[in-house]
Amino acid sequence: MLHDDDIRVYWNSARTGDKQALFALHSNTYFHLVRFGLKICGDDELVKDCINQLFLMLWDKRQSLPDVQQVRSYLFTCLRRQLLDELAYRSKMDAAHEQFSEEIPRKELSYEEIIINVQQDEELKQKLHLALEQLSPRQKELIRLKFFEGMSYEQIAEQTTQTIKTAYNTVYDAIKQLRKILK
16 A cells, blocks of 8 residues: 555656556555445445546646645545445435326327327427417517527627616517417
């Protein structure tokens, strides 16, 4: 086992771009990181993956790494954060998967139901198209920019040489008019 001074030398060399120093740091701290990680979670594959991700991240961010006096403590802290983030992510994904699988299974639509849904969609599109035709050219333009091109009000104002408030009010009035027409 290396002393803290030797590990600090590897750390500083890795920060300057020395791959061999990073490999030496990895091989000299790997066993300790695995033991530490297993205390946090019992999944040895997850711990090994997180350690490898940690060293990849260290290499990617080598120019911005701080000058650390206690390298092992720094690595333990980074690994702990990475493991906790991964566990939280997995927990959220598991909860979402459970919620999705608990939903009532959707029945398969018959051919006739699919045709009816398509016809209703077409009818709705036709109504919307007719309603849009009743808007002023400026309202149509701003509705297109906001909802079909996904621009923000700031971007719309910049492109149309209006104030943000004017763009917002024009879109608001157009939506109000569309609601009235579609009722």
